[in-house]
Amino acid sequence: MPKVGPDRSASPGGAWVRGLPLRIERASVRRGAATILDRVDLEFAPARRYVLVGPSGSGKSTLLRLLNRMEDPAEGRVCLDADDLRTLPIRAVRSAVGLVFQSPRPLPGTVAENLAYPYSVRGLPDPEPSRMAESLDEVGLDPRCLRRDASQLSGGERQRLALAVALGADPEILALDEPTSALDPASARQIAALLADRAESRGLRTIAVTHHRGHAAILGDVAVVLERGRVAEVGPVDETLSRVDARAWTEPPGGAP
Numbered sequence: 001m002p003k004v005g006p007d008r009s010a011s012p013g014g015a016w017v018r019g020l021p022l023r024i025e026r027a028s029v030r031r032g033a034a035t036i037l038d039r040v041d042l043e044f045a046p047a048r049r050y051v052l053v054g055p056s057g058s059g060k061s062t063l064l065r066l067l068n069r070m071e072d073p074a075e076g077r078v079c080l081d082a083d084d085l086r087t088l089p090i091r092a093v094r095s096a097v098g099l100v101f102q103s104p105r106p107l108p109g110t111v112a113e114n115l116a117y118p119y120s121v122r123g124l125p126d127p128e129p130s131r132m133a134e135s136l137d138e139v140g141l142d143p144r145c146l147r148r149d150a151s152q153l154s155g156g157e158r159q160r161l162a163l164a165v166a167l168g169a170d171p172e173i174l175a176l177d178e179p180t181s182a183l184d185p186a187s188a189r190q191i192a193a194l195l196a197d198r199a200e201s202r203g204l205r206t207i208a209v210t211h212h213r214g215h216a217a218i219l220g221d222v223a224v225v226l227e228r229g230r231v232a233e234v235g236p237v238d239e240t241l242s243r244v245d246a247r248a249w250t251e252p253p254g255g256a257p
Contacts, residue, residue: 015092018172019046019203020081022067022097027076029062029229036062038229039076044173047203049195051210051220051237053248058226060209061102064175067207068097095122098171102178102209104162106150111136114150114161118169127168135164140190156182163191167198176208180215192218213249216241 022044029037037059044050052060065071066078069085077084085093106114115135116126127135133143139160145153153161159182166174174195180188192215198204208219216223216237223240225233225248233240 015088016080016096016172018096021045022173022205023079023081024063024066025077025079027066027073027078029059029066029071030074036229037066037073040229040231042224042231042234044205044207046172046205047199048205048222049199049220050205050207050222050224051216052207052224052226053210053216053241053244054226054232055245055248056211059229060226061177063226064099064177064207064209067173067175068094068099070099095169096171097173097175098166098169099175100159100162100166100177100179102181103155104158106153106158106161109150110146111141111148111150111153111161112146114165115146115168118165121169135168136161138167138194139164140187154182156184156187159183160187160191172203173205173207176206176219178210179208180210180212180219185214188212188215189218195219211249213241213244 024040024042027037027040028035040059040063052063054060062071066073069090072086077086079085080088107117112129112132115132119126129146132146136143136145141157141160141164150158150161159179163176163179180191183191195204195206199206206219210216210219220237223233223235223237223244224231225240225244233243
């Protein structure tokens, strides 16, 4: 079992302490006259897998952006235990909380150069080609594509590369916006199994948005239902998904996994 208690030796620069709850407290986000998130209260416990579901426009992607300060709430706060994230160095927050977008754009250069980027940011030597190949295989990419121009990858390949890059940064928390939307059922199951393994073996906390009911069932242990910017329900994934309105779902590529 992973160590999920507070680990002060693992905090980047002494600013981030692993193994603490991440809390959203009465957070609201507004854009003009529109309220995107309305007084949201949530807690994400260590080493758990969460899935965010709800109709389009309910605030799911915006909530993810709060977790690594891509956006700050107009009211309320996001905290690591009792510490407002705004009091921590932004680099420490983004090292600990990775964010994978629905339509990721790879960095200019090869697949290998993309995989090496998290290491260069931390001042570490590039991983060995064999380790890079292993990272690609874990997400279902051909290890032989290390020298490919990353801009030439398909949508599904880009999603998988983005996940491999994010995992290479060794985050404690990984926020994922539709991580399996461009994947076939077998690939979606592979990604879900990888994330579950990282949660079990290394204490990775995942928070994934999806509109695909079948994918939601395999991406999380706990389901959070958002409706009109508010938390409507939180509970065990199977029980909670059985009560979710059909408007929350779209059909994944190739059908359910």
